[in-house]
Amino acid sequence: MPVIRAVPAAYRPVLAHRPFRRMMPAFAASDLGDGMSAVAVAWLAVVVAPEGQRELLLGAAVAAYALPGAVGALVLGRWLRGMPPRRLLVLNSSLRAVMLGAIPLAWAAGWLHPLLYVGLLGASSLLMAWGGAGKFALLAQLLPAERRLAGNALLSSMGSASIIVGPAAAGFLATVVSPAWIIGVDALSFAVLGVQAARTAPRADAPAAAPVDAGRSAAGLRLLRGQPELLGILALTWLFFFLYGPVEVALPLHITEDLHADSALLGLYWTLFGVGAVAGGLTAGALRRLPLWPVTLGIVAGWGLVLLPFGTGAGAPVTIVCFALGGAIYGPYSALSFTLFQNRTPEPLLTTVLAARSAMLLTSTPVGVALGGPLVAALGPRAVLAGSGAATVGVAVIVAVVRAVGARAPTPS
Structure with missing residues (x-):
């Protein structure tokens, strides 16, 4: 493919690998959605907070978007540790798509109470640590050992790029539409990731998850x-x-x-x-x-x-x-x-x-x-x-x- 020949030689075998190449747009979409939510989550908290409580709600909202992931990592290990990486990724993506997607719907219906907002953010992040583990473990199952370093570098680069593009895009969009709809875009990106992960099979010779x-x-x-x-x-x-x-x-x-x-x-x-x-x-x-x-x-x-x-x-x-x-x-x-x-x-x-x-x-x-x-x-x-x-x-x-x-x-x- 002409596009693959235009990239540095170290990355050509990775991009030529069809299952990984098909996953890359979905990974990029979810990274961009999270980059946009870095601004949208905080800004929506400022919008929905009652008078005099913006500081408390903003802190609670930003914490809820991450802290339950630590609880999930510590509490849910006995049930999730042996789950195949693809299923972990699909499970986390589905949870985040549903919970984050409920935020713009509640906003449009006039039901987005601050407690509901924090609760939906917290529920969305419960499996975040396991989803991250599933993402990189799936990469190891898709690519042979000699190509994993390049694959990891590509995923890391996409994550870094999302920090640059996502907040700028969200900052602009939030001047035009409610930040609730920007969070809805993040939810849609996770739906895309979950569907694509469910359609992706690991290599035939990939090892199964190792027992603890x-x-x-x-x-x-x-x-x-x-x-x-x-x-x-x-x-x-x-x-x-x-x-x-x-x-x-x-x-x-x-x-x-x-x-x-x-x-x-x-x-x-x-x-x-x-x-x-x-x-x-x-x-x-x-x-x-x-x-x-x-x-x-x-x-x-x-x-x-x-x-x-x-x-x-x-x-x-x-x-x-x-x-x-x-x-x-x-x-x-x-x-x-x-x-x-x-x-x-x-x-x-x-x-x-x-x-x-x-x-x-x-x-x-x-x-x-x-x-x-x-x-x-x-x-x-x-x-x-x-x-x-x-x-x-x-x-x-x-x-x-x-x-x-x-x-x-x-x-x-």
Whole structure:
């Protein structure tokens, strides 16, 4: 095909693989829908909230769009762990399509009470972690081992692109139609993904889902508990993501209350953050040649520093530049923190240790988001944005001091 010949050689075999190629538009559609919902969910909460309760409802809505996924990951494992990846993906896509699709219908009928809105968002995200696992496990069943790296890179690139395109599109559309209809577009994208996944069969020689090895799982958790450095990076990451959570609540309210602007400006903030994150993420390979702990702490402190100008009353041009710079600083973090785990974990236990890491981190940002609502109501958006930045810098400094003191402590003989 002419289009396939035009792409880099490393990706041609992947795009020539018909089942994977057919899944790509569906994956791209759901990623774009989620990118649009990053703006629409928050903006609809502002629209439907009763007077004086916008901060609380916004925090509850953004948290409901993610936090139940952590509960589902921890509680539903005994029923879903052995399910084929395709079924997991179809199940999650169907749930999200139905629950998110009910939001614009309730809006049109005049029934979208704030409690119903939060409940529908929470129900839609219950299987989110399992759907993500099914997505990448299905990729492994579709592609042979030598083509999976390129396939993963394509999926990751689509996810990054959705952060750039989705918020900008939603910010524009929300000035024309209700954000409820934008969430309806997200629901439609998941319906497309579910239908396409149901029609896709894995390779004939693809292995079935492996049974859970209780002994290996226990060994992996014991290793994590017995490695202070791994626990240290896990704790740092949890706090980093937790302190980021209030930003998702404070930024939309900063735009409406302090800057007196509309959703288009919110979309611009997140779009430029996404551009910065993609650019920063591309530097991760070069940064791996540097000491990973200092670089990781520098990223945490750098993100905190770019939030401080929000508290000075700086105008939108300044804070937009800061937010884009923050995206560039934040971009390499996940790759570098994963590398720390990979370098210090025996290969047979790596999957179990990384699974434990993911389960613990699923709660971090949603808990921060949930606390962001009351904090914004009490302190105001600017103070919360700057306070999140200051606390993040403080965490980086404390961890750096603790590591420096630990490195100088004498080793017991």
